[in-house]
Amino acid sequence: MRKERIVGTPVLRKEGMAKVRGAARYIDDIALSGMIYGATVRSSIPRGRILKIEFGEGIPWDEFTIVGAKDIPGENVIALINKDWPCLASEFVNHPEEPIVLLAHPDRHLLPRAVAAVHIEYEPLPSVHSIEESERGDAIVWGEDNVFKKFLINKGDVDAAWEHADFIVEGEYTTGAQEHLYIENNGVIAVYAADEGLTIWGSMQCPFYVHKSLVSLTGLPEDRVRIIQVETGGAFGGKEDYPSMIGAHAALLAMKSGRAVKIMYDRMEDMVATTKRHPSRTRIRTAVTKDGKLLAADIDFALDGGAYSTLSSTVLSRGTIHAGGPYCWPNIRVRSKAFATNCPPHGAFRGFGAPQSLFAIERHMVRVAQAIGLRPDELRRKNFLRQGLTTSTGQEIREPVDLNHLLSRALTLSDYHAKRERFDRKNAGARKKKGIGFAAFLHGSGFTGSGERNLKSVAAMDATADGKLRVLVSSTEFGQGTNTILCQIAAEALGVDYDAVEMAQPDTSVVPNTGPTVASRTTMIVGKLVHSAALGLKQTLQTSGLLGESWTTKEFCEAAREHVAKYGALRSNSRYEAPPDVYWDDEKYRGEAYPAFAWAVYVAEVTVDMITYGVTVDDFVAVQEVGHVLNPVLATGQIEGGVAQGIGYALYEKVEWQRGRMANGQMTNYIIPTTQDIPPIRVCFEELPFAHGAYGAKGIGELPMDGPAPAILNAVSHATGADFNSIPLMPEDICLRLRQAVSVGAVAV
């Protein structure tokens, strides 16, 4: 039997060979016979009533398949949490780029001209384009009050705390939208035949989400809708909900034309029409004693959700729960709202609300420290959550947590204290000012609240007729390492070589519903299910007498093959069961919000050029505790990639909105970090195995998105002595602020 461990080692990425050879097949690499191409006619205004749709001259319209809302056989809705997101606008449009008409033609080069030749006449209606406009009710664009969802956390007695405070510190913090910018745009292929039903292949995170939407849209029985994920070129949350939309569009065209239909967005369509990270505004008021004890926080957290509710309620929930940061607040109130505005719906993006509220609290903590004259690290140390203390939702931290140690290690690795002292000494009058800052944070692994309990995910393992061992899950690979990690877990549990285990393609007609690939849940939750399924498979073989007490990989596969030959199949299922002591109260919004938290301290060192006001990040240290690390190369890559996205979020990536439309929907004018913008990133893991995760693992994927922005802004504020509380922080923002500060100073003299 295999002796050496597989988990914890840097085995090669399962599909890595195909990827480095250029042989991995993504959706745009697939062509079916007789396939035609689809395109989307979209709204040009933010809000209005559709009066007339005309098909202009010069286009052979009889060659086109044309689909409108009236062609939808079932419900005209992309079914997520609520049913308010239309697949195609029928009477009203509520944001720019909202889909209205679909076209398909065998010649894809003809499509852009055809799309441009469809003229739509509207009666414009008033629209709102910011949290403030929506909050004031300048126009009511959704429901009765423009509010998709609100939450309230109330722990202790916040109102009674102010009178005991030595200091009351207030602040307002804002974050902008962020584009996922996965390198592969959204794309799908749909095929429909009356006898076989509907099949969709696509780039996606959540095959069963697409399945649910397509069943309600087409009215077809569940077993006649089949969704297959193909190699997916990045997602970051951006392919959680939108593939249901583009999948629905391709399905409608396929059903009407009787042909295979591919819809492949180009970069601009993908950027202007699909989801982004929710912009946010956080107002914080805190009561503190003079020796740095946090007494109370009153937090108002607001998200811009875009035109339809989509996933906003759950994004808001995660942001709300993370709003207090990694601190113990004896009294805390968080009031949060997700507002409707007339831009495309904002959606899931790595971190899912937490990067927004954590940015606010980690900027705020530095300002609190300044106000009371403590060092930022001293203030943190006095208030960190630790084992036995409770979070804002009343969740007791049961696992050992040592944030003091993470902080010490991060500060030592970055040489924080010496640098801070040196920069303070040398910055005055310097053309290039240096700064160093850090952020401490946590990220809940897995679904928020009762999500996992309600989902009851199932994972399976089976063996094929030739004795190949397969993991069957709907969890998808889009770069994070799902295939590799789950095969490592299965191989370890079976006591066979890593190469003996493979992944079944995520195909809703083959794999069980393991839930969506989101929320940093795959390794921890799905991995644990795969582990149990593997143990079940092994036990079946042993019970049947085909497998002894020890085995080689070859013997194991042979036993599996014999079992299939003798009994027709070898399969083991495993269903999620919530740990007995984990309970979340949806009504009161209290309890165990997450099965586990990952913890981290990130340090950023920056240079601010006082002539160009450009900021460069010179060094970055990322220290975290994510349970047991199952693959060090993959885990390190997750952290580094998240840090790079966080640097972009803080300093480069600005969505320019013009009445709800992204005006800079190109890689030319929406700038993400290149090889020359990213500093050396030093990644360190403290490993405290988590009892309920697969081989001690916790979630990791989203965590690194939370820390960079506040760490960088803390560093820029240190360098310049100015208070920067909004991201993205562009050179022009720094220029305006610093020049204003100078002129105000002159007036005061």
Add this chain to the structure above:
Amino acid sequence: MIRQTFSIRVNGELRTLEAYPMERLLDVLRDDLGLTGTKEGCGEGECGACSVLINGDLVNSCLVPIAQANGTEIVTIEGVADGERLHPAQQAFLECGGAQCGMCTPGMIVATVHLLKKHSQPNTEQIREGLNGNLCRCTGYMRIFEAVEKAAELGRLR
């Protein structure tokens, strides 16, 4: 506009094909020659996912009309390995975690091959500069830099 005949030598093999002169080399490679390893990320020369070598120069194939590529020698990701034997750059990307989602990988590896031709033992600055036309959204570039160093080392050993 009418279709014309063009000849290009792709991965060592002479290919003759009919295309509109302004058709993008990217589309000719992918649609006409079935070489789908070369990817489209932006279609405007920003991301480098469509990188190929033309007469040894690193170019974005989305910006090159086939008419301009006529008579040239082209290397795509499919031509980087020596049959079953991976190029050191491919081997290193595989081992170091340089590929995550894999969409930038073909272009990134072609750019690495180009870089290693210019500088067989590149320093950090040369690596950062040599790959600055290739965007990656997954890795944060650190695994890629490590892969390029490893590729240089593997190349030295061969």
